[in-house]
Structures are given as C-alpha cells and as structure tokens.
Amino acid sequence: MPKEHRPRRGSMGFSPRKRSESPIPHFSSWPDIDGTPKVQGFAGYKAGMTHAIIVDYRPTSTTSGQEVRVPVTVVEVPPMKVAAIRFYKQTHEGLKTAGEVWAPRLEKELKRVFPIPKDYDVEEAWKKVDPTQVDEIRLVTHTQPTLVTGVPKKKPDLMENRVGGGTIEERLAYAKGLLGKEIPVTEFCREGSMVDVAAITKGKGWQGHHTRWGTRLLSHKNSKHRRNIGTLGNFQPGYVRPTVPQAGQFGYHQRTEYNKRILKIGEKGEEITPDGGFLNYGVVRNPYVILHGSIPGPTKRLIRLRDSARGGFVKLEKSPEVTFISRQSKQGA
Numbered sequence: 001m002p003k004e005h006r007p008r009r010g011s012m013g014f015s016p017r018k019r020s021e022s023p024i025p026h027f028s029s030w031p032d033i034d035g036t037p038k039v040q041g042f043a044g045y046k047a048g049m050t051h052a053i054i055v056d057y058r059p060t061s062t063t064s065g066q067e068v069r070v071p072v073t074v075v076e077v078p079p080m081k082v083a084a085i086r087f088y089k090q091t092h093e094g095l096k097t098a099g100e101v102w103a104p105r106l107e108k109e110l111k112r113v114f115p116i117p118k119d120y121d122v123e124e125a126w127k128k129v130d131p132t133q134v135d136e137i138r139l140v141t142h143t144q145p146t147l148v149t150g151v152p153k154k155k156p157d158l159m160e161n162r163v164g165g166g167t168i169e170e171r172l173a174y175a176k177g178l179l180g181k182e183i184p185v186t187e188f189c190r191e192g193s194m195v196d197v198a199a200i201t202k203g204k205g206w207q208g209h210h211t212r213w214g215t216r217l218l219s220h221k222n223s224k225h226r227r228n229i230g231t232l233g234n235f236q237p238g239y240v241r242p243t244v245p246q247a248g249q250f251g252y253h254q255r256t257e258y259n260k261r262i263l264k265i266g267e268k269g270e271e272i273t274p275d276g277g278f279l280n281y282g283v284v285r286n287p288y289v290i291l292h293g294s295i296p297g298p299t300k301r302l303i304r305l306r307d308s309a310r311g312g313f314v315k316l317e318k319s320p321e322v323t324f325i326s327r328q329s330k331q332g333a
Contacts, residue, residue, distance in 0.1 A: 044078070
C-alpha cells in the first residue's frame with residue numbers, strides 16, 4: 001500500500017482569520033530605493049475590471065512580442081493632499097516618532113477624521129525639528145473622495161507614505177516643498193512600473209469550516225452531517241488546537257499582492273469607462289491607473305500602492321504597448 005499523504009486544508013499563515021481593524025490597509029515595511037527623492041506610496045479607489053490587448057512585454061514568455069488579451073483592473077486615483085510631515089528616529093526598539101509638522105491650512109473634510117486645531121503654529125513646529133535626529137521621513141497624506149462620484153462618502157482616508165531616495169537633507173527639502181499641496185499619481189510611479197497592492201478583501205460574514213478552510217466533504221454515509229469535520233482533535237490536551245478548522249469570519253481581511261505591472265496611466269477616465277459605467281461604481285472622472293491582472297477587494301474599496309519590495313521582475317525601458325481597452329458594457333454580464 002502506498003503511504004497516505006494528506007496535507008492540511010487551508011493555510012495557517014493568514015491566521016487569525018478575523019475582520020480587518022481598519023478599512024485602510026497598512027504597510028509594515030518600505031523598500032529602499034536609489035535616485036532622487038520621491039513618495040513611495042499612493043492610494044485610489046477600485047473601479048472595476050475589463051480586458052485589454054497588449055504586446056506581451058515578458059521576454060521569457062512564449063508569446064513575447066505578440067499581441068495577447070489580458071485581464072486588467074482600473075483604479076481611480078485623484079490627487080492626494082499632504083496634510084503633514086512626520087519624522088522618525090531609528091532606535092534599538094525600532095522607529096520612534098521624532099516630531100511632525102502639519103500644513104497651515106487643512107481640508108475642512110479632515111474634521112471628520114480628527115479635531116482640527118485652530119491656533120497651530122507651523123513656524124514653531126519647524127523649530128522643534130532637529131535634522132540630525134531624523135532617520136526616516138514620511139508624508140501624512142489623505143485621499144479626496146469628494147472628487148470621486150463612484151464612492152459615496154466624504155470622509156478622507158488618512159495614511160502615511162514614506163519618502164525614499166537621496167539623502168535625509170534632500171528628502172527633507174522634498175517633503176517641505178509638498179506640505180499642504182496636492183500630489184498626482186505620476187509623482188509616485190510611471191507606466192511600466194511594478195507596484196505592490198494592498199486592500200481589504202470582500203467580506204463574506206460568518207461561514208462554516210468547509211467554506212472557510214476548504215475541508216473535504218464527509219462520506220454520504222455519515223450519520224448526521226457531511227459538512228462537519230471528522231474530529232476536533234485528541235482527548236488530551238483538554239482544549240481545541242488553533243490548527244483545527246472551525247467556523248468563523250470569512251473575508252474582510254487585509255491582503256497584499258506583490259509585483260503588479262502598471263500598464264497605463266491616464267488623465268481622462270471617460271476614455272476607459274465601459275458603456276453604462278462600471279458595475280456598482282459608475283463613471284471614472286479622475287486620473288486612473290490600469291493594473292495587469294486582478295487585485296483584492298470589491299469595487300469602491302480603497303486600494304493602496306507601494307514601490308515593489310521583492311523585485312525579481314523585468315524592468316521595462318519603455319511603457320507597455322496597449323493596443324486596445326475594452327469598453328463593452330458590463331451590464332448583465
């Protein structure tokens with residue numbers, strides 16, 4: 001008899017499978033980059049998916065240089081505003097806050113996020129910043145959902161994006177020049193760039209262990225239920241191990257997908273909006289980014305982009321050649 005091999009169902013790498021604490025995904029690390037200073041992250045809202053015909057840019061692909069049809073995701077990316085600059089110092093316990101400077105004028109919609117101080121002295125805040133004690137600089141940026149007709153909310157999404165490249169003095173001058181201003185998506189990336197995408201997945205509520213973990217259905221001769229698991233574990237120890245698949249929250253988890261290629265960056269969203277608009281979203285009216293493949297989350301969900309952290313991909317000298325983007329209606333699809 002051959003040896004029975006039955007690997008476990010479902011990965012423990014994503015445990016605990018509970019609801020995300022925030023609808024705003026977060027990045028726990030940022031890659032180091034070379035060159036002039038730039039912002040290393042951006043955010044937008046997922047509009048939907050369509051398909052495009054591109055010239056295959058992958059040199060090792062069997063269809064390299066030929067036209068291929070690929071699925072693409074459209075993310076609407078209106079300009080973000082820089083509300084503050086936050087400084088960090090590297091210690092033996094990790095990064096510690098070394099000060100922050102807020103913009104003299106903040107958007108009125110930010111009062112939906114936190115109380116805005118009325119008598120904030122910007123000059124006094126800059127005097128407290130010691131450049132010799134700064135090891136990392138991040139921009140406190142927020143989205144502008146009031147510009148997006150497909151997202152029915154006014155509350156901005158506040159997040160930190162790292163400033164990378166150059167020396168600390170160059171990063172400080174770069175960040176100071178952006179304080180209180182809008183930054184477009186072209187400040188972050190270009191066509192052909194590789195990015196990492198973080199989002200909160202579509203929530204499915206409470207599900208049983210068969211749906212949640214992909215366990216095997218029991219025999220049809222089972223006495224009571226087919227969708228139960230065979231056992232909760234040994235009699236001893238007197239508790240159920242966390243490795244045992246059980247029912248619980250399914251979906252609405254943060255997931256990060258690595259190395260997504262930006263195929264196109266455009267200014268007029270109407271040129272790629274399908275007839276009748278994207279399902280459950282509508283018309284794209286702001287700058288947009290087209291990503292190769294799918295990304296987590298439903299439409300209208302906040303999507304965060306970051307410079308690729310893993311590498312191992314082909315760097316393109318020129319933008320990918322997109323010959324056709326489908327605008328066929330998605331209604332009734």
